[in-house]
Amino acid sequence: MDYTPFDFHPVTGYDCRAPEIIEALIKARNLDHAQARKTFAVWFTNSTDALDVQLKPHHNPFIIQRYWRYFLRRYANADAHGNEAPVVYVRRSLWLRLEDEKRLSNPRVLQLLFEEARNCYLGKRYSLSVDDVLTLGCLLIYKDHGRASNNTQHVQAVRKQLLECFPQGLIPTQRKAFQKNRQEEVISEIMRVYQSLSARNNDEVRLRFLLVCRNNPLYAAVFFSGVLEPAPKSRLTGLITGFADVPVALAVNERGFFVLSAVRKDDLSADVIMALAHNEISVTYKTPSEEHALHDVDMACLMVTTTVPLEDDDAGDSPSGVPRVLKIFSKQAPLMAACLITFHHSQRAAEFSRRDNIINGLDAVDEIDQPVVPASTRPDTTVIRVMKEAGHRGRHRHHKVTAKTARSVAFPDILNRFDAFVLHSVDED
Secondary structure: OOOOOOOOOOOOHHHOOHHHHHHHHHHHHOOOHHHHHHHEEEEEEOOOOOOEEEOOOOOOHHHHHHOHHHHHHHHOOHHHOOOOOOEEEEEEOOOOOHHHHOOOOOHHHHHHHHHHHHHHHHOOOOOOOHHHHHHHHHHHHHHHHOOOOOOHHHHHHHHHHHHHHOOOOOOOOOOOHHHHHHHHHHHHHHHHHHHOOOOOOHHHHHHHHHHHHHOOOOOOOEEEEEEEOEOOOOHHHHHHHOOOOEEEEEEEOOOEEEEEEOOOOOOOOOOEEEEEEHHHEEEEEEEOOHHHHHOOOOOOEEEEEEOOOEEEOOOEEEOOOOOEEEEEEOOOHHHHHHHHHHHHHHHHHHHHHHHHHHHOOOOOOOOOOOOOOOHHHOOOOOOOOEEEOOOOOOOOOOOEOOOOEEEOOOOOOOEEOHHHEOEEOOOOO
16 A cells, blocks of 8 residues: 555446456556455545445445445544545455465565555554664665665765654654754664665565564554543542543454554554453444434443453462453444454364364364363354443443453463453443
8 A cells, every 4th residue: 555546447337346446456556466356455444544444345335435424423433534535545455364465476566565564654553662663664764775875975865764764753853952862862773773784675675574564463453443441540539530531542453452552642653552362352242223323322332351361460370260341432343343253253264174184184283272261251152242222331330350460372472451441240231
């Protein structure tokens, strides 16, 4: 996704389907047909990214465009509508498996994936260490300027482009003396990393950039918005603050489900509050009536149940069998649930296929992964449940589960901060 427009003249007129747009892109960019068809999908969004949806193959883009104002009112907050005209673009399909992406070889297809990853990096949609931020930014410099040189003109050209190659917040831009010193320190570190890079050509630079991005847990995720109920440090604190909801970003991809704090101006990347694999959660959601949803009278609620073991500060890791329910209030709860359930079914089918191959002697016998969630709350027993007209915005101050922190088996490097939000028990209405 490089935001370069291309002409689309549907052969079937107003009866066209989303794949026709993909075919137009393939022709305009001279892409490998087989690889591009399985890699890209048509997406609709608005000017503020308040709603971002991928079209299915049978969807008619003209019908989606006609009802776009309805979708915005149904699934986006009123203050985030912005320009209500949809923006139509082609980007990586949410359902493309990472394993299949790594097999892609067409340079033009990989270039579009690189451009999309570049936009996500600069837009702070990855959770990155400082080292990764520096590496990715220096790879962008290398792509535009080649190998580092001590030539004065080369150095000046690189320094002019630094702000375009790194997320806002890494390089101080204020003119105060202490900020000026800090700026020079950061630029010196950037130049050190840049000088250590070497690559044969820009194709290799793009592949190395994609390799770093693919290792990030948020790679190829679709993002949603919602609010969570914070856990007050004391009852008195809750009474004073009124238990104000905390806005968060939610992300879903092949790897799992993520809760992120709102990105601030000076943050280098997204801050992951919780990270859970698909086999560590089960999902239900409540949705209000269509009339209430359109007029913001009530809001849908996504309920994520997990039994990921808590970490005891005194006794170390101590598994806990108590299911904990995180309630996320969002107009986009039905969309999130649809993504989660699709990934869950896909991974279950892949696991059953792998076990069949082992039984039939087609694959080597490895240890078969078992879900962390016990059978009583496992996603394959209660994957999704929809409850209409639920009046669920009322807060339940009883049946709370005392939580500290926890780490997912799939994401051991990420500390799940369950203690920051109110958790509920599964028997709560």
